[in-house]
Amino acid sequence: MKVRDNARRIQPGPLEYTRQAWMRMILLATFVFLYTPIATLVAFSFNDSRRNIVWRGFTTKYYEKALANDGLIEAFVNSLSIAFVSTFISIILGAMTAFMLWRFRFPLKPLYEGAVTLPIVIPEICMGVAMLVFFARIGWPTGLPWPLNLGQIAIAHVSFSFPFVAVVVRARLASFNPEIAEAARDLGAGEWAVMRDAVIPHMRPGLLAGGLLAFTLSLDDFVITFFTSGPESVTFPVKVYSMVRFSVTPEVNAASTVLVVITVTVTALALWIQNKQSSEARG
Amino acid sequence: MTGDLGSENRTPADKAIIRINSLSKNFGTIQAVDGVSLEIQAGEFFALLGPSGCGKTTLLRMLAGLETPSAGSIIIDGEDMSRVPANRRPVNTVFQSYAVFPHLSVLDNVGYGLKVTGIRAVEVRDRAEAALDLVKLEGYGARMPDQLSGGQRQRVALARALVKRPKVLLLDEPLSALDAKLREAMRHELVNLQETVGITFIIVTHDQEEALSMADRIAVMDRGCVRQVAPPAQLYEFPANRFVADFIGSVNLFEGIVSAVDGAEMTVQAALLAAPLRISQDKGFAPGTRVWVAIRPEKINMTKLGVGPALRLGDDNQVEGIVEEITYLGDFSTYHVRIARPTGLVKVAAANFDRATLRPFTWEDRVVLRWNSNSGVVLDS
Amino acid sequence: MARQRKHPLVFWVSALPPSLWLFGFFLAPLAIVWVLSFGEKRGLIDVEITWTLANYVRALDPLYLGVVAKSLWISGVTTVLCLMIGLPVALGIVFAPGRWKPILLFLVILPFWTNLLIRTYALIAVLRTRGYVNFTLEWGADTLGLPFEPLALLYNNAAVVIGLVYVHLPFMVLPLYAALDRMDKLLIEAALDLGASQLRAFVTIVVPLAVPGIISGVILVFIPALGSYLIPDLLGGTDSQMIANVIERQFKRANDWPFGAALSFLLMYLTFGALAIRSVLAKGDGGLEAK
Numbered sequence: 001m002k003v004r005d006n007a008r009r010i011q012p013g014p015l016e017y018t019r020q021a022w023m024r025m026i027l028l029a030t031f032v033f034l035y036t037p038i039a040t041l042v043a044f045s046f047n048d049s050r051r052n053i054v055w056r057g058f059t060t061k062y063y064e065k066a067l068a069n070d071g072l073i074e075a076f077v078n079s080l081s082i083a084f085v086s087t088f089i090s091i092i093l094g095a096m097t098a099f100m101l102w103r104f105r106f107p108l109k110p111l112y113e114g115a116v117t118l119p120i121v122i123p124e125i126c127m128g129v130a131m132l133v134f135f136a137r138i139g140w141p142t143g144l145p146w147p148l149n150l151g152q153i154a155i156a157h158v159s160f161s162f163p164f165v166a167v168v169v170r171a172r173l174a175s176f177n178p179e180i181a182e183a184a185r186d187l188g189a190g191e192w193a194v195m196r197d198a199v200i201p202h203m204r205p206g207l208l209a210g211g212l213l214a215f216t217l218s219l220d221d222f223v224i225t226f227f228t229s230g231p232e233s234v235t236f237p238v239k240v241y242s243m244v245r246f247s248v249t250p251e252v253n254a255a256s257t258v259l260v261v262i263t264v265t266v267t268a269l270a271l272w273i274q275n276k277q278s279s280e281a282r283g
Numbered sequence: 284m285t286g287d288l289g290s291e292n293r294t295p296a297d298k299a300i301i302r303i304n305s306l307s308k309n310f311g312t313i314q315a316v317d318g319v320s321l322e323i324q325a326g327e328f329f330a331l332l333g334p335s336g337c338g339k340t341t342l343l344r345m346l347a348g349l350e351t352p353s354a355g356s357i358i359i360d361g362e363d364m365s366r367v368p369a370n371r372r373p374v375n376t377v378f379q380s381y382a383v384f385p386h387l388s389v390l391d392n393v394g395y396g397l398k399v400t401g402i403r404a405v406e407v408r409d410r411a412e413a414a415l416d417l418v419k420l421e422g423y424g425a426r427m428p429d430q431l432s433g434g435q436r437q438r439v440a441l442a443r444a445l446v447k448r449p450k451v452l453l454l455d456e457p458l459s460a461l462d463a464k465l466r467e468a469m470r471h472e473l474v475n476l477q478e479t480v481g482i483t484f485i486i487v488t489h490d491q492e493e494a495l496s497m498a499d500r501i502a503v504m505d506r507g508c509v510r511q512v513a514p515p516a517q518l519y520e521f522p523a524n525r526f527v528a529d530f531i532g533s534v535n536l537f538e539g540i541v542s543a544v545d546g547a548e549m550t551v552q553a554a555l556l557a558a559p560l561r562i563s564q565d566k567g568f569a570p571g572t573r574v575w576v577a578i579r580p581e582k583i584n585m586t587k588l589g590v591g592p593a594l595r596l597g598d599d600n601q602v603e604g605i606v607e608e609i610t611y612l613g614d615f616s617t618y619h620v621r622i623a624r625p626t627g628l629v630k631v632a633a634a635n636f637d638r639a640t641l642r643p644f645t646w647e648d649r650v651v652l653r654w655n656s657n658s659g660v661v662l663d664s
Numbered sequence: 665m666a667r668q669r670k671h672p673l674v675f676w677v678s679a680l681p682p683s684l685w686l687f688g689f690f691l692a693p694l695a696i697v698w699v700l701s702f703g704e705k706r707g708l709i710d711v712e713i714t715w716t717l718a719n720y721v722r723a724l725d726p727l728y729l730g731v732v733a734k735s736l737w738i739s740g741v742t743t744v745l746c747l748m749i750g751l752p753v754a755l756g757i758v759f760a761p762g763r764w765k766p767i768l769l770f771l772v773i774l775p776f777w778t779n780l781l782i783r784t785y786a787l788i789a790v791l792r793t794r795g796y797v798n799f800t801l802e803w804g805a806d807t808l809g810l811p812f813e814p815l816a817l818l819y820n821n822a823a824v825v826i827g828l829v830y831v832h833l834p835f836m837v838l839p840l841y842a843a844l845d846r847m848d849k850l851l852i853e854a855a856l857d858l859g860a861s862q863l864r865a866f867v868t869i870v871v872p873l874a875v876p877g878i879i880s881g882v883i884l885v886f887i888p889a890l891g892s893y894l895i896p897d898l899l900g901g902t903d904s905q906m907i908a909n910v911i912e913r914q915f916k917r918a919n920d921w922p923f924g925a926a927l928s929f930l931l932m933y934l935t936f937g938a939l940a941i942r943s944v945l946a947k948g949d950g951g952l953e954a955k
Contacts, residue, residue, distance in 0.1 A: 027756045027768070030749060034775045034833065037786035040796060044789070093682040100678040116682075119690055123891030123935055125908040126694075126928045132915060133700060133925065134693030159690045162682065182349050183382035183440075185369045187396030187447065191674060197395070201386040220779045223893050223908075227915070237781050244785050244898065256782040267777045 038260070045253035062250040063258075072255055075239035082150050082235060083218040086157035090214040091207055093158065094165025098206075099199070101166070102173040119160045120167070128227030131156040135228065142230070152228045153235065157218045164217060165210035172206030173199075205273055212270035216263050300325040300450060300483050301346065306355035307507075308341050315341040317507035318355070323451075323500075328477050329485045330494040333504035334530070339487045342504070343453050346485065347376045360450050375444035379455040381436045383428045389415070389439050390424035396447045414442035417476070434465050445480060454486040458493055470497055491531050495519070503527050519579075524664040528577040535583070535629050537576045541568050541661075549661060550599070551576055555627045561599040563656045568663060575662045580617060580632035582658035588649040600656060604629060606648045611635075616642075620650060701925035711922055719926035728910065728927070732934075735906040738821060738896075739889040742828040743836075746885050747878065749829070750836035754877075755870070757837075758844045769841065776834045784898050787827055791817040791899070819901040827895040832888060836881040843877025844870070876946065883942045887935050907931050 048057035066072055097116055101109070119127065135152050144151070181198040189197060222237040229238055236259060243252045301323040308316040316338040323329050331339040344350040346357060348369030356365045364372055375396070384392050394411035398404075415421055418438040428436055437457065444452055457473065458466045474497050477484045488494050494501045495515040502512045503526070511523040522528035525536060537560060539553035547565040551574055560576050568574060586592070588603065595601075607628065608619035615634045622629055629652060635642070644650065701719050703711040722728070757768045775783065790796045798814040805812035817823055847870065855865040893908035900906075907927065914924030 023752065023756045023759075026749075026752045030753050030833075031771060033830070034772070036796070037790045037830070038775060038778060038783065040789060041782065041786040093685055096678045097682040100675065100682075103678075104675050106675070112683075115686060115691065121887075121935070121939065123887075123908070123931055125891055125893050125911055126697075126932050127690075129911060129915060129924060129928045130690075130693035130697045133697050133921065134689075137696050155689050158685065162685070166682075177380055177382060179378040179380050179382035180384060182369070183376070183378055183384075183443075184395070184399075186347055186349070186374075186376045187443065188370045188400045189395075190370060190399075191671060193399050195674075197384065197399075201384070204386075216777070222779075222781050237779060240785075241781055244781070244788075252785065256779070256785065260778045260782060263779060264774070264777050 041253050042257045042260070045250055045257045047250055047253075049250070062254040065251050066254040066258070069251065071234070072236075072239055072243075072251075075234045075236045078150055078233060079219055079236035081147055082154045082157060083215050085150075085154045086161055086218040087211050087214045089154075089158045090161040090165050091211045093162040094210055094214070095169050095203060095207055097162065097166040098169035098173055099203075102170055102176075116163050116166060119163045124160075124223040125227075127156070127160060128224040131159075131224060132227040143232075149230075149233045153225055153233060156224050156228045157221060160221075160224065161214040161217050165207075165214050168210035168213060169203055169206040172203060172209075176202050205276070209270045209274045212266050212273075216266050216270075219259070219266075220263060298325050299323060300360055301485075302358040303342075303346075304356045304358070306342070306345060306357065307353050308338075308345060308350060309353050314507050316345070316352075319504075319507070319509050320355075321502060321509060321512065323483060323485065325483055326481055327483050328474065328497060328499045329483065330498035330501045331485065331487045331504060332491060332494040332501050332530075333489065335489055336506070337504040338507040339489075339504050340455060343376075343455055343485065343487045346451070347374055347453050348372045349376075373450040374453060375447050375449040375451075376453045376455065377437070377440045377444050377457060379457075379459065381433075381440040383431075383436050383439050383443075385428050387428075388424065389420070389426050389428070389431070392428070392439055393424075393442045393446055396443060410446050411442070414446035417445065417480070418442045433460055434469065437461075437469075441476070445482070449482065451483045451485060454484065456488055457486055458488070458490070466493075473497060495531070503530060505530075521660055522577060522662070524662055525575055525577070528660070528662060533580055533630055533632075534577045535580065537578070539574060539576065541570050541572045541574055544568070544570055548656065551661065555623045556602050558601050559599045560659065561656045562659050562661050564659075564661050566661055566663075568661065572663060576659045577662055578654055578659040580630040581615075582654050583629070583631045584653045585618065585620070585631050585633060585644070585650050586653075587643050588651055590643065593651065600658075601651065601653045602629070603649065603651055606644055606646055606650055609644070609646065618644065620652060622652075697925045697928060700922055701929055703922040703925075705920060705922060719923045720930070722923060723926055723930055731905055731910050732907060732930075734821075734904075735890055738824055738828065738904075738906065739886050741825050742832065742889045743882055743886045745825065745829045746833055746836040747881065750833060750840055750881060751874070751878075753833075754837050754840035754844055754874075757841055758847075769838075772837050773834050780831060780894055783831060784827060784894055787823075787830060787899065788818065791823055791826065793818070818899065819904075821900070821904050823899040823901075824896050824904050824906070827899045828889045828892060831892075831895065832885040835884040835888070839880035839884060840874060840877040843874050843880070847873045879942060879945050883938060887938050890934060890938075891931055 044055075045062060046058050046060065047055055048059040048061070049055070101113060101116075106112075131152070140152060143149070176199065180202070181194050184194045184198045220237065221235075222241065225235050225238055226241070229235060236255075240252060240255055240259070243249075243255070299322040301321070303319055303321040303323075306316055306319045307314070319338075319342060331342060333339045341350060345352050348364070348367060348371075352365055356363055358364065359373065364374075384395065387395065390408070390411050393414050394407040397407045397410060402410075412421075412424065415424060418441050420435065420438050420442065423431075423435070423439075428439070431439065437460075454473075458469055461469055470493065473484070473486075486493075486497065495518075498515060500512060500514050501518055503510045503518065505526050511518060511527045513521075513523075518527065519531055522531065522534075528534045528536065537551075537553040537556060539551040539556075539560065541549055542552045542559060543550040548561060548563050549566070549568065551560045551562065553560055553576065562576060602622050604620035604622040606618055607621045610617045610619075613635075615632055618631045618633065620629045620631055621627060631652060637643075699713055700711065702715045702717070703713045704716060704718065706712050723732075753772070757765060757772070760768055788795070792798075793814045793816070795817070797817060801815065802812050817826070851869050851873075852865050855869050856862070860868065890906075891908055892906065893912060896904050896906040896909050897912075900909075908931070911924050911927045911931070914920045914927065918924075
């Protein structure tokens with residue numbers, strides 16, 4: 001770190017770009033650009049006016065309206081259900097993938113690794129199209145009762161979520177001390193006991209962070225869900241989309257704010273866990 | 284409770300608890316261990332010593348069952364354990380990183396090896412607590428590993444291994460991660476622990492001080508082979524070859540040819556010395572054999588020319604030189620004396636009996652070096 | 665790491681479920697779409713796979729080629745704008761005092777966590793004729809006594825670009841930050857010491873060292889922008905259609921699934937092409953990878 005003596009505190013030094021006015025202006029302008037839209041959206045969810053432009057007073061009535069909107073609530077419940085199912089399956093599949101890639105060598109491994117990363121890289125619309133065509137082609141049953149009618153969406157969500165979980169868990173496994181597994185074996189543990197007592201405890205923070213990531217990915221998804229959902233299986237973002245297209249009221253703002261709060265909280269939690277695990281003392 | 288652990292393991296003295304026969308391990312084209320044969324006695328404190336890459340850790344891991352030998356066999360207490368997996372051997376390991384399970388408490392860590400072999404919870408707890416007492420960690424049972432210091436974690440690892448009452452305890456570089464003060468204390472503790480418990484200890488180390496001070500016998504290894512197995516003193520005073528002579532402590536090696544053998548005495552003509560070397564050692568070398576005479580720095584007597592007896596013509600075991608370098612180490616100093624160019628530097632170590640200002644030697648002094656006929660060792664490899 | 669033969673049971677138990685899922689619910693669907701792209705419509709729903717290339721040929725029709733070209737153009741402009749804004753921002757964060765750095769980074773990435781749909785919707789309120797930008801400009805014009813004509817910032821290409829920049833800016837800042845943060849500040853001091861001006865030092869020292877970050881950022885912005893659907897859909901006008909919108913139309917309205925399938929795969933080939941260029945460029949830089 002550089003030491004600055006008091007004499008130079010008045011004028012910023014040549015490298016202290018950030019203390020120069022123009023840099024600060026740029027940063028400020030950028031942050032204003034990034035946050036104004038969201039901030040106004042949240043603010044105007046409390047606006048007592050249908051037209052959403054001029055502030056007319058504080059009210060929570062649009063939140064009440066949103067809560068009373070059956071379609072919206074149903075969509076929200078659908079989104080949560082799908083998110084939980086998708087997260088659960090993604091964690092399991094992602095953990096297996098990460099473990100298998102970390103532990104074993106096998107022929108064509110780079111090809112396999114590429115295939116697992118494909119869902120992350122592929123444009124969302126291509127995946128949405130693939131899911132739509134697939135379910136139509138194989139004649140996936142339609143008109144199933146809730147919650148089975150959410151199956152298509154959940155499957156699609158798992159497909160693009162579990163590689164993310166795998167990436168997170170694999171990063172966590174990279175810091176595993178192999179002597180811990182050897183110690184377990186040395187003390188008498190069989191193969192599965194070593195997994196249970198040495199590897200999985202180490203994976204736990206990665207599983208948690210990966211699971212939270214999968215949860216937000218599922219909750220927020222629009223494009224893929226748009227292609228795999230039907231009139232009977234609407235999710236929250238899809239519902240908000242139709243509201244945006246057809247009637248722009250503060251109700252949409254209210255619903256959006258709720259979604260934003262949920263996602264941000266969950267993601268912050270995931271980040272916090274990851275931070276904690278990276279500063280944990282090594283055994 | 285301290286004598287409780289290990290009483291079942293007191294096999295009769297001089298019985299080899301481990302027999303290693305022509306053990307080899309190669310990783311692809313790399314020969315890590317090359318045809319090693321060793322016998323380790325029950326109740327011994329044994330050390331595997333050598334530079335990094337010599338194969339000592341691989342050998343230890345094969346004893347633990349963490350590596351499968353490419354060839355050869357390992358017999359532990361009469362049974363061939365070469366293909367027995369690690370979790371079924373009566374051998375336990377203290378790892379270099381201690382490998383304490385971070386998510387388990389200290390007590391759960393220590394009891395882990397008992398729990399996975401199906402021992403009742405009550406017995407697990409009692410034995411684990413006894414083990415903690417043994418390593419002086421009583422009362423630490425409820426703590427988590429991240430609350431412990433490195434030294435404490437090591438004791439947890441020790442307790443965890445010992446609680447299983449293994450026939451052999453393996454330790455991989457046990458002192459390397461500790462600071463100097465702690466290292467010395469731990470040295471004593473480990474030796475005492477071994478005596479109390481009576482189990483065979485095998486340690487792997489690259490630090491000769493560690494090996495010399497702790498072990499009953501040391502196997503010096505180099506590039507996959509054992510170069511010598513002996514108690515510390517014998518290793519130091521009577522190295523079997525140049526590698527061991529040079530690896531343990533420092534040594535002066537004079538290359539020469541055996542010129543005469545007279546009963547138990549040998550005369551060697553060295554290239555760098557005008558006077559011949561006379562060594563009383565009965566090794567059976569024939570005249571004409573190329574040998575090296577190894578003399579330790581502290582065995583050489585140095586006197587200033589004109590002060591002590593001068594070089595006497597016809598005498599052996601003497602040489603004249605000039606002091607080129609002095610290294611002051613507090614309790615003694617080492618002097619590098621040049622006896623010939625371009626090679627020919629002899630290292631002499633002398634205790635600083637006199638205070639610095641009174642010492643007779645300084646740079647550029649002409650000196651005479653002398654040693655006794657039983658000060659050196661003749662080596663042919 | 666062990667060979668899978670050492671513990672076959674463990675290997676297969678951990679490999680089978682994800683592989684089956686990947687194959688059955690991802691690769692197989694993609695394969696079906698690929699096959700579909702070689703099909704022809706027979707009636708309202710039926711499709712016959714005739715292994716024709718007609719769909720791909722049709723994609724090269726000036727109409728659709730125009731859409732592709734426009735998508736590439738819009739994505740390109742977006743990327744350039746992100747770079748122009750992102751580089752100073754990244755620099756600003758790199759040279760910020762220590763305790764500000766994580767805060768600033770967090771502030772940059774926080775908007776990314778909010779739903780894309782919601783961010784886009786929020787932009788509408790900002791950009792439309794009676795939106796905040798125009799309000800501010802109107803207020804400014806009134807204060808200065810100037811005549812005011814509201815800017816048409818919505819439902820056109822400009823809106824799409826603004827939206828794409830808005831959404832993808834964090835993806836440019838982060839890799840740039842990562843690359844620049846690794847830079848040894850002493851190098852700049854050395855340049856200044858040797859007599860270079862601030863600007864010269866910046867251009868000759870900072871920029872070349874930031875190149876791996878620039879490459880990463882460009883890819884992280886260009887590829888998603890190319891395949892974006894929501895932003896052109898909600899913010900764009902009738903002539904701001906991008907590839908994804910055309911694809912969506914084939915499946916939802918025009919009901920021409922084979923053609924949509926062909927377009928999807930074309931988009932994928934474009935995506936992989938861009939990724940391939942990136943690997944080539946990254947290797948050419950001596951393997952300096954910035955994430």
